[in-house]
Amino acid sequence: MKNLLFIGLGRMGSPIAGHLAANTDFAVSVYNRTPGKAEQWLKQYAGTAHSDSHRYDAIILCVGNDDDVRENLSLDGQFVPCLKQGGVVIDHTTTSAELAKAISAALAERGVAYLDAPVSGGEAGAVNGKLSCMVGGDKAAFEQSADIFKAYCHNIVYIGASGAGQISKMANQLCIAGVLAGLSEAICLIEKAGVDADKVYQAIKGGAAQSWQLDNRFQTMMAGEFDFGFAIEHMIKDLNYALAETRHQGWTPPVADKVLNDYRQLLADGQSGQDTSVLVEKYRQLI
Ligand SMILES: NC(=O)c1ccc[n+]([C@@H]2O[C@H](COP(=O)([O-])OP(=O)(O)OC[C@H]3O[C@@H](n4cnc5c(N)ncnc54)[C@H](OP(=O)(O)O)[C@@H]3O)[C@@H](O)[C@H]2O)c1
Numbered sequence: 354m355k356n357l358l359f360i361g362l363g364r365m366g367s368p369i370a371g372h373l374a375a376n377t378d379f380a381v382s383v384y385n386r387t388p389g390k391a392e393q394w395l396k397q398y399a400g401t402a403h404s405d406s407h408r409y410d411a412i413i414l415c416v417g418n419d420d421d422v423r424e425n426l427s428l429d430g431q432f433v434p435c436l437k438q439g440g441v442v443i444d445h446t447t448t449s450a451e452l453a454k455a456i457s458a459a460l461a462e463r464g465v466a467y468l469d470a471p472v473s474g475g476e477a478g479a480v481n482g483k484l485s486c487m488v489g490g491d492k493a494a495f496e497q498s499a500d501i502f503k504a505y506c507h508n509i510v511y512i513g514a515s516g517a518g519q520i521s522k523m524a525n526q527l528c529i530a531g532v533l534a535g536l537s538e539a540i541c542l543i544e545k546a547g548v549d550a551d552k553v554y555q556a557i558k559g560g561a562a563q564s565w566q567l568d569n570r571f572q573t574m575m576a577g578e579f580d581f582g583f584a585i586e587h588m589i590k591d592l593n594y595a596l597a598e599t600r601h602q603g604w605t606p607p608v609a610d611k612v613l614n615d616y617r618q619l620l621a622d623g624q625s626g627q628d629t630s631v632l633v634e635k636y637r638q639l640i
Contacts, residue, residue: 355410357501358382358403358432360425362390365445365472366415368479372505373413374398379504382407384432408437411501415445418590419452426456428463441466441494443501445486447587449594450516450523457490457515466494469515471522472506475582483507487525489517523595529629530592530612532566537633540574541640550575570630579627579634585616588629592616 355378359370362385374381375398384403385391391402401407412432414425422444426433436442442465444453453469460467468490478484485508488495495511502509512521539562543550554571557563573581592613599606615635624631 354378354380355501356380356382356408358384358407358409358412358435360384360403360412360414360432361386361416361421361446362394363415364476365479367394368476368482369413369415369445369484369505370394370400371398372482373501374400376504378500382409403432403435405431405435407435409435409440410437411441411443411498412436413443413445413501417446419448419594422446422448422452422456426460426467428459433460433463433465436463436465438464441468441498443468443470443498445470445472447471447522447591447594448519450489450519450598453489453516453519466491467515468495468498469518470502471518473522473525477582479505486510487512487518487521489513489519489521490515519594520598522591523598526588526591526595527606527609529566530588530609532564533570533629533632534608534612536564536566536571536574536630537636540571540633541636544575544637545640566630574630574633577634579624579631581628581630583628584626585619585624585629585631586626589613589616589620 357373357379359381362370362383370381370383373379381400382403383391383394383400416422416425426442442460457467468488470486470488472484472486474484482505484506486502486506488511492511512518543553558567592609595609596613615632619631619635
């Protein structure tokens with residue numbers, strides 16, 4: 354049986370840790386910065402609270418951003434010293450690729466492997482155990498951790514060296530930004546023309562314009578409903594990381610750059626907590 358520590362019982366982390374606890378191959382300990390969430394989790398699932406005396410085969414975390422990961426994985430902090438020699442850290446936080454490379458190098462000095470393993474699939478994917486996971490880091494550590502990933506992912510792809518998982522997640526977010534921008538423009542065109550939106554959807558959904566966003570968000574965007582999970586604050590963070598990476602490469606992606614500014618303005622306009630499809634409201638200001 355593997356001893357695991359899960360850090361960060363938020364919207365994504367809580368159900369992911371729950372899938373691990375349901376698997377008899379694992380003994381799961383949990384930690385959450387706000388203790389009440391860990392207490393709640395322990396009432397719902399079989400597990401124990403983290404203690405300094407525990408020794409773990411793996412630490413899995415899903416916190417907010419680069420700073421949060423740094424804070425939780427400091428070499429002399431409360432968690433890393435509890436890892437057994439040859440242990441592995443699996444990080445599901447969406448971060449910069451630079452952070453992934455730096456943490457990987459620091460942990461390697463302690464004989465610990467670090468896998469940057471951001472996920473896609475949202476809260477529903479976490480609850481249903483059907484996340485997609487893109488992984489960078491040591492390949493042997495990835496293979497050694499396959500049983501952990503399989504507890505809550507249906508699509509697990511090893512991409513390459515440290516940081517490659519985060520680069521894949523950036524690609525994922527650039528695709529989403531572009532698709533939502535196009536969909537927002539299409540909706541404004543339809544509204545201004547006054548044609549039947551449902552008929553337009555029926556006509557275009559099976560063709561080259563088909564996308565997950567078209568199928569799942571077209572009708573809700575038309576209806577002005579934006580309460581579907583992934584909040585614009587997260588997307589602003591993710592696009593900031595993606596644009597920092599492209600600037601490092603010497604270029605700026607024009608569509609993502611514009612979408613990022615649109616989200617910043619939506620946030621300033623009071624759209625905090627709304628999901629990413631709220632982008633259409635920015636475009637509606639143009640018509
Ligand atoms: N939500 C989604 O649909 C989605 C989809 C894909 C990827 N992601 C990524 O997954 C990560 C987590 O997202 P989420 O939606 O689960 O966020 P969330 O609900 O806000 O949860 C964040 C968790 O991280 C903990 N945390 C934050 N900063 C910390 C720190 N400095 N030290 C210790 N714990 C800290 C929080 O603890 P407290 O309870 O104390 O605040 C909370 O448990 C993010 O990187 C996000 O971009 C999210």
